[in-house]
Amino acid sequence: MADQPAQDETPANAHAGGDGKPANGGGKGGQDGKPANKKPNPLKNPKVLIIGGIVLVVLIVGGFFYWLWARQYVSTDDAFVDTHIVRLAPQVSGQVMRVTVDDNAVVQAGQVLVEIDSSSARASLDQAQAQRGQAIAQIAQAQAQVGVSQASYRQARDQAAGLAATAGQASRDAQRLTGLQAATPRAVAAQQVDQTVAQAKQATAQRDAALRQADGAAAQVRAARTQIAGAKAVLAAANASISENQLTLGRTQVIAPVAGYISQKSVAAGGYVQPGQQLMAIVPLQMWVTANFKETQLKNMRVGQSVEMSVDACPVKLHGRINSIQRGAGQAFALLPSENATGNYVKVVQRVPVKITFDDVPRTCPLGPGLSVQPRVKVR
Template identity: 40%
Template structure:
């Protein structure tokens, strides 16, 4: 065989090998027997291990779901929360010079404790003057009552004289009528008739005088009663002035209306203050937490649910509390300038709603006041 024939034979063999490789590569189950045995060994030779791995993955997924459901899902929290209280300013009700300030800044006070004292001398003088006016009015009332009694006695005396004059007048009338009849019949004298007529006129005058005396006595009594009424009004006015002076004297001591702390104390001894001028701020002991939750966090939140609270200033103090109430409306709805959404370029923004949280027991070893930041965590559903 020549060299050319050998080359041709070798080329034909190579072409046949390439064709077989192409045919094997196009078959779907192509591969060597060793590779096929290796692929089948993972599932076919270890079916139990494969099933256990799948079951383990399912168990881990279920455990993770229940951990999320029990320890994360039942809670709602926010960092937009703070300690709140109904703080107010302590102001004087009267004007005057401050005589003493027996308290210091941030001092805890009980109800009725004196915060400041105003010089009471001017108000004591006003009270003494009012009491003097009461005495004058009471004396005037007593004098009027005596005049009323005297006028009553004069009325009785005048009425008695009037009764006597009336009897004498009636007798004079009867005597005059008899004498006039006797004169007409010729049995009586003219002198007797004239004397009877004169006696009648005198009796009439006496009766008129007695009537005038009764009227005068009644008028004197009415005048005395009017004086008593005036004195009584003066007494009431003096008593009102005395009561006002007494209250002003009490107002010289500015006291705490309830337990709490006095802060931002600005009053000082010797300072002149006007009525209504503030000298300090007062923080009552009754404080709570106001938490501004997003409106999307309120679906399961109800009053009475337990709350865990952490104060930023004292993170080692974990407090317990309860949801007291939820404000019926967002915080911006009750602001000075509420948002107006009736515009063409409206963009929906998740609103925040204030939630009042009461604390079971505040710590006594630290100072807690309004404005301090708190992180509350509300359990909106019980863990089960």
């Protein structure tokens, strides 16, 4: 029992040094009671605070200047190259004899693109020209007949005038002798009176015949003039037929109405075409951009403002200007426009087409309708 306290002191001092500290001189605590491996707070470092403040000021100033720069422009990615594509179709039917262009070729206005068989049109034109010559001959013949009939009429008229004078004289002689015979029967022989009366009747008959002959000659003149009118009508019909056949003959050639690029060519020599059948299309050289801006972006947008455009197919930036702004949003021209006067209404920002024309297009830039464009308009 006497040596038991010595056994109790041994565990307490087994791992302690002579000074009462841990044998290894370590532990979780130091001499001041704080953790020995704790890192310093960087936010309390003056250098970090200065650098952070400088960076924050730079960001604020840079953001402010970027805002000043960005507010000068409005842009959209809902924009495409646009143009009026010309689709060519024949106006006559026939076999294609020759096609003078190839796919994607450049053509000029007035250039012949397709030639259709014109033999039938040429035959009809020759027939119409022959009818025209026949009508001209009929007119000349009728005009000559008018001259002859007018001469006959003048002759018959002059003859009728002479016979009318003779008949008048004979009638007056007969009247005098008849009156003398009635007053003095013995003064004039009855035979002489009868002869004079007969001569007067004969002269009257000759006068009437001459007048009828003159009327017949006048009728011949009118008939000849009618023939002239009829021949002129035939001539007019022949001229109209010539014009129509010349037009048909001209339509056997499909001609480029504008300059541009050939596209979607579907015709070849030897094929048979019908009126209205699409043969090819021409993409005109003049193109523009249709950009669908939001209605909220139009506040400061005006005609004539400069535009910078990025086209995926072009290696350089393109420049242009606003040509016009459509009066009305796109949905107003839809086949079935929305009816906002019924039911609940939720406002949706509409888009308005804006036409942008190019200032210059490099030859290395293969522009075409439908290509995507990203325009940026300087509004301030």
